[in-house]
Amino acid sequence: MVRSKSITGAMKIKLIRTGGFIPITKAAEAEVEIxxxxxxxxxxxxxxxxxASRIKDGNYYELTAGSSSTPVDIEKVPDExxxxxxxxxxxxxxxx
Amino acid sequence: MLTKLMESGNKKIADLAINSNFRSFRxxxxxxxxxxxxxxxxxxxxxxxxxxxxxxxxxxxxDCKQKTDFTTAALLWDTKTNQKLTSVAGKNVxxxxxxxxxxxxxxxxxxxxDNKGLLLKQYVHFDKGMDNAYWDGRRMVYGDGDGSVFTSxxxxxxxxxxxxxxxxxxxxxxxxxxxxxxxMNESFSDIFGIMIKQRYNNQDVKKSNWLIGEKVMxxxxxxxxxxxxxGTAYINHPxxxxxxxxxxxxxxxxxxxxxxxDWGGVHINSGIPNFAFYVAAFNMGxxxxxxxxxxxxxxxxxxxxxxxxxxxxxxxxxxxHAEKQFGNNSPEVKAVKQGWSEAKV
Numbered sequence: 001m002v003r004s005k006s007i008t009g010a011m012k013i014k015l016i017r018t019g020g021f022i023p024i025t026k027a028a029e030a031e032v033e034i035x036x037x038x039x040x041x042x043x044x045x046x047x048x049x050x051x052a053s054r055i056k057d058g059n060y061y062e063l064t065a066g067s068s069s070t071p072v073d074i075e076k077v078p079d080e081x082x083x084x085x086x087x088x089x090x091x092x093x094x095x096x
Numbered sequence: 097m098l099t100k101l102m103e104s105g106n107k108k109i110a111d112l113a114i115n116s117n118f119r120s121f122r123x124x125x126x127x128x129x130x131x132x133x134x135x136x137x138x139x140x141x142x143x144x145x146x147x148x149x150x151x152x153x154x155x156x157x158x159d160c161k162q163k164t165d166f167t168t169a170a171l172l173w174d175t176k177t178n179q180k181l182t183s184v185a186g187k188n189v190x191x192x193x194x195x196x197x198x199x200x201x202x203x204x205x206x207x208x209x210d211n212k213g214l215l216l217k218q219y220v221h222f223d224k225g226m227d228n229a230y231w232d233g234r235r236m237v238y239g240d241g242d243g244s245v246f247t248s249x250x251x252x253x254x255x256x257x258x259x260x261x262x263x264x265x266x267x268x269x270x271x272x273x274x275x276x277x278x279x280m281n282e283s284f285s286d287i288f289g290i291m292i293k294q295r296y297n298n299q300d301v302k303k304s305n306w307l308i309g310e311k312v313m314x315x316x317x318x319x320x321x322x323x324x325x326x327g328t329a330y331i332n333h334p335x336x337x338x339x340x341x342x343x344x345x346x347x348x349x350x351x352x353x354x355x356x357x358d359w360g361g362v363h364i365n366s367g368i369p370n371f372a373f374y375v376a377a378f379n380m381g382x383x384x385x386x387x388x389x390x391x392x393x394x395x396x397x398x399x400x401x402x403x404x405x406x407x408x409x410x411x412x413x414x415x416x417h418a419e420k421q422f423g424n425n426s427p428e429v430k431a432v433k434q435g436w437s438e439a440k441v
Binding site: 058 | 359
């Protein structure tokens with residue numbers, strides 16, 4: 001399960017936010033204790049196709065783990081992972 | 097059958113048949129004409145009455161309380177009860193929403209974003225420190241800003257007008273949100289957003305600084321966009337660097353059609369048609385909404401504006417509508433041509 005504390009063997013994940021009234025990329029990283037299987041299960045729940053909605057001036061998120069990156073809808077994040085995503089969102093910094 | 101009757105030896109029957117055929121021909125052609133007429137043309141012809149006087153705007157303002165769930169947002173204000181407000185963001189969106197609604201109603205007889213009196217729903221204090229505003233197809237949503245680069249996205253009327261105009265565009269040409277058509281979608285929002293602000297502040301083309309979101313962005317030297325000089329809204333910003341907007345077509349940026357590529361640079365390349373509008377409006381003089389605004393509105397509501405329209409298509413339509421409204425070789429037509437020419441489209 002995911003814990004907010006970094007431990008040996010933890011996986012590094014990165015939340016990237018794009019889009020907006022002026023297009024800005026923001027990112028935040030965290031090390032979380034999550035197995036590849038748990039991550040796959042999480043991504044299955046939260047992945048989405050941003051091109052399908054194209055909200056005018058909307059923001060979009062993607063989650064990077066290792067070399068793979070997946071567009072995600074963070075509103076669909078299950079309760080058990082909400083604290084992690086909430087922390088990541090609060091730590092988003094502009095990518096210069 | 098009708099043809100046979102028209103050729104009838106009985107004059108009375110033949111006359112009736114010819115009359116009937118003529119009426120049928122006129123009806124068919126009238127129907128085709130009116131089907132092909134734009135909203136603007138219908139308004140000019142009096143087919144849609146230009147509403148005056150009676151207030152019909154319907155608006156609701158909700159407080160998201162820094163959460164992202166619309167279902168838990170609290171109603172702050174609505175037109176029916178007109179509650180007293182303390183929320184600055186709430187007051188801002190009421191002011192901006194009303195200025196936008198009035199603009200479309202009083203100038204074009206347009207009743208709300210869908211021209212059918214759609215209830216305007218505005219949500220403030222969305223998410224924690226969200227540095228953005230957007231239109232999601234049903235509502236306008238505003239964040240409070242991160243407090244360091246951006247303040248509340250409700251701070252500028254042009255931003256509110258911009259979002260509301262996305263709703264208008266969606267109900268009219270519904271321009272595809274990618275590449276040139278997407279940049280036009282953004283440009284229409286900036287163009288009407290700035291005119292809504294100019295009209296609210298009673299600014300003519302010379303008095304206006306043509307900046308979008310100058311209060312939203314923290315710092316006196318910064319704004320979100322400049323229509324007068326795209327690419328100069330912020331320079332050497334400690335966090336954002338330089339404004340990436342081009343002003344001319346030779347600087348058009350080919351970006352990927354992805355969210356990280358800004359859907360092909362819709363907020364970047366919009367600088368080009370924005371600049372064309374600025375030059376056209378400035379050369380016409382007076383208030384931008386009186387002439388240039390009418391031309392661009394006629395284009396936005398023209399059935400000939402395709403969903404995937406490119407800058408050149410919009411250029412051609414603005415010339416057509418300038419000629420229709422002001423006559424061939426009029427100063428207004430020249431101003432429109434000059435605008436696109438300076439933008440190198």
